[in-house]
Amino acid sequence: MSADATSLLRHRPFLAFWLARVCTASGFQMLTVAIGWHMYELTHNVLDLGLVGLVEFIPRVLFMLHTGHVADRYDRRKVAAICQAGQGLVALALVLGASTGSVSREMIFVLAFLLGSARAFEMPTTQALLPNIVPPGLFPRAVAASASAMQAATIAAPALGGLLYAFGAFWVYAPTALLYLMACTLVLSLPSRQQPATQGKATLESLLAGIRFIRSRPDIFGAISLDLFAVLLGGATALLPVFAKDILLTGPWGLGLLRSAPALGALLMSFWLAHVPIERNVGRIMFLAVGIFGVATIAFGLSTSFWLSLAVLVVLGAADMISMVIRGAFVQLETPDEMRGRVSAVNGLFIGASNQLGEFESGLTAHWFGTVPAVVLGGVGTLLVTGAWIKLFPTLAKRDKLH
Template sequence: MAAKPPHPLTFRDYRCYWIARFSATIAQTSMVVVIAWQVYDIARETMAPREAAFQLGMIGLCQFLPLALLTLVVGWVADRVDRRFIVRLTALLEAACAIALTLMAFRHTTTLPALFTIAALLGVARAFANPAMSALAPNLVPPAVLPQAIAISSVSWQTGAVLGPALGGYLYAIHTDVPYGVAAFCFLLTFSMLMLIRPIPRTTIARASPLRQMIDGLHYVRRNKMVLGAISLDLFAVLLGGATAMLPVYARDILHVGASGLGHLRAAPAVGSMLTAIFLGFRPLRNHVGIKMLAAVCVFGAMTVLFGLSTWMPLSLLALALLGAADMVSVFVRQSLIQLYTPNEMRGRVGAVSSLFISGSNELGEAESGFLAALLGPVTAVVAGGIGAIGVTLLWSRLFPELRRAKTFAPPAHLVQPAEEVRP
């Protein structure tokens, strides 16, 4: 009988990684909710609700454009430069952004152009951090432990995503500068934890021009139908079902719950995701993983529709929590497949492409939701997006039968990383 794989948290470097991701997520999600609230609140002083919703779309666009422009570069950097150095540097940049927002809030000098500029800088930081962070994790645990490590890592992210929005809303109620000050502290804690991670094996890339190496990442994704299908499904499903972009509108003008209620709305999807991630950390999916991912995305779309139609806060929170739970199942399967079906020397570049698609589904989805809400109204935009997410899932199950046929997470033999490369 085969020995049971060790728990991911028994590896020292992974523990540091877990804490770093947890503290960074608290900082990022608290800043996201406060920035969105400030943008909408400032805009509503001089604009109608639809025009103010358009400004929310612009914030999403400001965060997406840096990633879209830098994708090939950041993936190549993640495969050529020490990934620990990249994530440390981006943590410092995010801390600097948080400190700048703290000073502006304290002096009551916050403006829409300043918020757009900071959002763009945070987009640059995330562009470099996401592929390096995702490519770093598989080097910290053996392959047999990686699916569970992804679930445990998601617990850190989802727990931070639960605490961050609510914390941001409550701290903002104390004073506008407090949430940004706390975020700056969390980013500095992230930097400290990343400094404790020991050197990892360096990847080797075949000799070729930097541009050729960058394009290789795109070619790998295009050729690997499993990876392409998983990444693109997330892009189009969440791009259409981006209900979270409209939460400031729902909090202020539909549910009438204010800034603290916005914190609850932002936290609800993360509560569902966190509970699901905890369950998957102890009982990870092992069989029929592809079908379960497709079913989860359909549930995600259905709960988006329910939230869009709801005018009762408890029902809205329930819909968002179930939406988050379904999204976590999809994330768990997708990330496991991508990491295990990608060789280590390609993970930075494939991670950059994945980050572009994920950011396209998040930040660009927020922009799309904001622009669509300006044209059709927020409720119509959210409901239509949820229906579209279900339609995309059904279409992708036909276009990428590899997803339906994925039974387990077992990677091809030539991609298996030797266990001895990872130190406890």
């Protein structure tokens, strides 16, 4: 283990931040598995699975400009803690609904909107918080290690959620509420920033500053938009309940393993990147990783073997992690601290679009063309976007170092 990696592990504020990320990521992944399976049991409609993702995404658009200002104006610890408490309340509502048998399609949509609202404020806040916790020399490794927290949770939590769901939805939702409480406590233990980076009330000019900053940096805009369109087209997460139940012929446990597989690949890759960070040819490596992501998506769509599907998803997750770490470190290092919240908010919108809106796109295309064709076409679309972005952003493709 390198000296820098050892120093990072001994950094107490980062460890608290890392554990909080594990808790909140675990809670969200367990909620996602349970809500997806619950909805499919209620309606047996693939379009509803996509609509859940759309409803979660809408708050990112509605509150995009305000989320960044809040992250730059107020104590980021308290903002993150409030968001995590809000997600815990969503879990508690599902606990009550499951215990009384009153969970409905409409209730899931309402709670998905509230969950998406809390996450819309949490994401830019936690992204902007990390550079305040670790010194700049450790930041690229901290990004990889922070990502590993989410991926470690994503490996265990979906599988655990699927297993617990076999005993009833209540046994998934109740532990989730406890995880959010733990995350809230850990975040509040972090050292407080002396004063907010942005003073004064929110104005249209300050709210739009993040958008203007990204537009003025072609490499940042290219990196963020590449992730948007690649994952928007290539993501198949929303359709995993259909693959688990109707194509690969497994139960909730199989769905949990399918959701965990990309995280396993991502976790292994994040451990590698935390100890051996990418320092040269970052542009070429990022584009190559996105291309591998597209190929893996096509392979998953065509697979009828459960174990082959798991293996392909592991490769997909590893490739996505390479792209995410390069993009995350690059964007944060190129952004001044007083702008990080607003830039992270715009970045969060793009990530949300690629994930939640991508789930809606997957559900809609599966409704039109069928589940397998929708996933295969999405992978092909990712490859086409990768080729186009190499031409549109040549300086990004040729970029050698992160900063």
